[in-house]
Amino acid sequence: xxxxxxQPVSRRSLLTMIGTVAGSTAMYNAMTQxxxxxxxxxxxxxRLGATRPGTSVLILGAGIAGMVAALELRDAxxxxxxxxxxxxxxxxxxxxxxGDTYTELGSAPQHIQFSEGQYFNPGPWRIPYHHYGILHYxxxxxxPLEPMNLLNFNAYLHHTDAFDGKPRRYREVQxxxxxxxxxxxxxCTRQNALDQAVSREDREMLLEALRxxxxxxxxxxxVKGAISSERRGPLLxxxxxxxxxxxxxxxxxxxxxxxxxxxxxxxxxxxxxYQTPLFQAKGGMGQIGKAFGAALGNLIHYNAKVIDIxxxxxxxxxxxxxSRKGGAPRTMRADWCVCTIPASILSxxxxxxxxxxxxxxxxxxYTANLKTGLQFRRRFWEQDDRIYGGVSYTNQPNAMIIYxxxxxxxxxxxxxxxxxxxxxxxxxxSARTPDERIEHALAYGAKxxxxxxxxxxxxxxxxxxxxPWALGCSAQWSEEGRQTHYDNLCALDGRIILAGEHxxxxxxxxEGAVTSATDAIIRLHQRVMSA
Amino acid sequence: xxxxxxxxxxxxLSALIAVSVLPAAAQEFGAGAMDRGTRIPYxxxxxxxKGVCQGCHMPxxxxxxxxxxxxxxxxxxxxxxxxxxxxxxxxxxxxxxxxGSMMTxxxxxxxxxxIRSNFNNSxxxxxxxxxxxxxxx
Numbered sequence: 001x002x003x004x005x006x007q008p009v010s011r012r013s014l015l016t017m018i019g020t021v022a023g024s025t026a027m028y029n030a031m032t033q034x035x036x037x038x039x040x041x042x043x044x045x046x047r048l049g050a051t052r053p054g055t056s057v058l059i060l061g062a063g064i065a066g067m068v069a070a071l072e073l074r075d076a077x078x079x080x081x082x083x084x085x086x087x088x089x090x091x092x093x094x095x096x097x098x099g100d101t102y103t104e105l106g107s108a109p110q111h112i113q114f115s116e117g118q119y120f121n122p123g124p125w126r127i128p129y130h131h132y133g134i135l136h137y138x139x140x141x142x143x144p145l146e147p148m149n150l151l152n153f154n155a156y157l158h159h160t161d162a163f164d165g166k167p168r169r170y171r172e173v174q175x176x177x178x179x180x181x182x183x184x185x186x187x188c189t190r191q192n193a194l195d196q197a198v199s200r201e202d203r204e205m206l207l208e209a210l211r212x213x214x215x216x217x218x219x220x221x222x223v224k225g226a227i228s229s230e231r232r233g234p235l236l237x238x239x240x241x242x243x244x245x246x247x248x249x250x251x252x253x254x255x256x257x258x259x260x261x262x263x264x265x266x267x268x269x270x271x272x273x274y275q276t277p278l279f280q281a282k283g284g285m286g287q288i289g290k291a292f293g294a295a296l297g298n299l300i301h302y303n304a305k306v307i308d309i310x311x312x313x314x315x316x317x318x319x320x321x322x323s324r325k326g327g328a329p330r331t332m333r334a335d336w337c338v339c340t341i342p343a344s345i346l347s348x349x350x351x352x353x354x355x356x357x358x359x360x361x362x363x364x365x366y367t368a369n370l371k372t373g374l375q376f377r378r379r380f381w382e383q384d385d386r387i388y389g390g391v392s393y394t395n396q397p398n399a400m401i402i403y404x405x406x407x408x409x410x411x412x413x414x415x416x417x418x419x420x421x422x423x424x425x426x427x428x429x430s431a432r433t434p435d436e437r438i439e440h441a442l443a444y445g446a447k448x449x450x451x452x453x454x455x456x457x458x459x460x461x462x463x464x465x466x467x468p469w470a471l472g473c474s475a476q477w478s479e480e481g482r483q484t485h486y487d488n489l490c491a492l493d494g495r496i497i498l499a500g501e502h503x504x505x506x507x508x509x510x511e512g513a514v515t516s517a518t519d520a521i522i523r524l525h526q527r528v529m530s531a
Numbered sequence: 532x533x534x535x536x537x538x539x540x541x542x543x544l545s546a547l548i549a550v551s552v553l554p555a556a557a558q559e560f561g562a563g564a565m566d567r568g569t570r571i572p573y574x575x576x577x578x579x580x581k582g583v584c585q586g587c588h589m590p591x592x593x594x595x596x597x598x599x600x601x602x603x604x605x606x607x608x609x610x611x612x613x614x615x616x617x618x619x620x621x622x623x624x625x626x627x628x629x630x631g632s633m634m635t636x637x638x639x640x641x642x643x644x645x646i647r648s649n650f651n652n653s654x655x656x657x658x659x660x661x662x663x664x665x666x667x668x
Contacts, residue, residue: 085598105587105595305598323598345599347625365628368586424571424633430586465587468597471626 042133048076061340063091065513067292090289104466113458119284120373122462133514141291144282151269152390162260175232179222180254182214309351344471360485366472368426372419379414430463437461475502576645592650605650636660
């Protein structure tokens with residue numbers, strides 16, 4: 001980034017950023033036509049009807065995909081058994097609470113010290129309103145949901161190279177960026193530079209739109225004044241009676257916003273998957289997994305590490321050992337198998353499937369995403385900074401600060417996600433111990449919230465490559481990988497079918513797991529009934 | 532800013548109403564919205580190993596076992612073929628992510644040389660950045 005500092009902004013990058021910021025609706029329309037931003041494609045719970053009596057299905061993995069499959073197949077009369085590596089249901093649907101112990105590969109156990117009522121979601125934490133599948137099961141299982149205000153206009157955007165490293169509010173950056181762009185475009189319009197594209201009649205309409213959209217004054221300027229302050233917020237709010245008069249705020253210039261690419265982040269909350277309202281499970285996302293587990297009861301066999309999967313003409317047999325103690329392998333056999341074990345692990349388990357499916361499993365890398373949760377004595381981000389939910393962004397290696405989106409105004413403690421990172425930053429973070437990661441999150445976060453050091457109590461950190469039962473956060477499909485391998489991964493291979501977010505086009509999301517499982521059991525059921 | 536009325540009208544309008552070119556990955560995840568580099572910042576074999584590789588292969592390079600396993604790099608006869616090590620780093624394999632796009636030829640050569648001459652591995656032949664270059668897809 002540093003090397004770009006003194007270069008003029010190229011036409012292409014201007015177009016890109018305007019497309020990002022201004023064109024969200026048009027972008028969405030265009031993307032929908034391209035099939036990139038479709039709804040989840042969930043057409044309701046599968047209506048399987050009754051199966052042939054006595055048909056059995058072995059389900060490997062009691063995450064969201066496995067438990068959706070189990071619930072629906074059980075309801076259709078299948079004899080269902082699940083094998084699960086952990087001692088709890090949910091898989092990556094998982095919440096850490098005080099009293100829990102979590103041990104990463106090669107790290108000392110983390111004894112979670114969070115207070116009563118506090119929690120941290122290492123994995124999924126938000127549900128878009130159009131993820132109908134996971135919403136259906138949360139409702140069916142009576143898990144209370146609450147709205148998330150993921151986009152908070154008063155949260156911070158921070159870049160170490162912009163404004164001397166002082167954070168700006170989202171509303172300020174958005175207003176200033178829109179305002180400057182609107183002023184530039186209106187200048188072009190008035191200089192007749194757009195005549196080929198805009199008719200004379202539409203020109204006036206466009207100018208009016210730009211003035212409104214950008215909070216421009218009567219002369220199409222984005223300047224300090226009542227109009228821009230109405231958008232970006234005043235320096236001093238008005239008040240009652242003899243309170244001082246309101247004071248307008250001074251817009252920031254365009255250059256630092258451009259050079260630090262702060263504009264990118266204001267486009268983010270506009271994306272389809274992050275448009276409000278989103279939802280979260282009250283008390284932690286893991287409540288959904290728990291409710292599934294309660295509904296399935298003793299159909300789930302916990303602490304079972306699958307070490308071999310073998311099919312023949314009549315059945316599928318999984319061998320497994322106790323995931324805590326090892327010992328002699330045991331086996332479980334069924335007519336059919338739905339395997340939801342992540343490819344990161346399945347690639348290491350012997351399983352006699354076609355070479356094409358094996359190649360598909362083996363080629364699929366997993367992301368290294370990393371999250372660090374920090375508990376503070378008081379909710380200073382609310383009390384001091386007036387940030388109620390949402391996310392602050394930074395170019396530092398902690399990337400995001402995610403504020404709790406429930407229990408606003410409560411007087412006691414609160415947990416922030418102090419780092420949520422991916423890519424090479426997450427790889428580097430994964431090479432550190434949990435304590436080092438917590439220290440990192442504190443050091444970087446304190447640049448934005450100086451209250452950090454004073455108020456910090458305890459933390460927890462999860463680097464997904466080091467999660468013993470996942471070895472990665474989510475499947476990282478490439479375009480080429482999809483073309484070559486995706487259909488092979490989805491195929492019913494003899495008596496085995498795979499499901500999970502990795503077998504979906506809604507990767508990473510829980511909705512991918514739900515829709516993948518739904519699709520898999522519909523095809524499996526059709527096969528069973530046609531036999 | 533170089534942007535004045537020199538921009539063609541069609542381009543400007545398309546900017547206002549147009550399709551964004553955000554990479555798909557950013558849309559799937561969203562956490563990378565801030566502009567962070569996509570390169571591994573460490574230089575030298577030891578620094579790269581400690582900064583990245585040891586996260587999964589462990590600081591002693593002996594690997595570790597969970598529901599699946601991360602293999603030991605220590606005393607690993609597969610490393611005898613330097614090209615194998617290069618290919619795995621560049622392209623990934625099973626749970627190992629492809630790191631080719633995040634590292635330069637020099638970085639990959641350095642870390643492969645470091646691993647092949649430490650942790651009870653004592654292969655004498657060194658790989659050069661050119662070897663990495665020819666291994667890239």
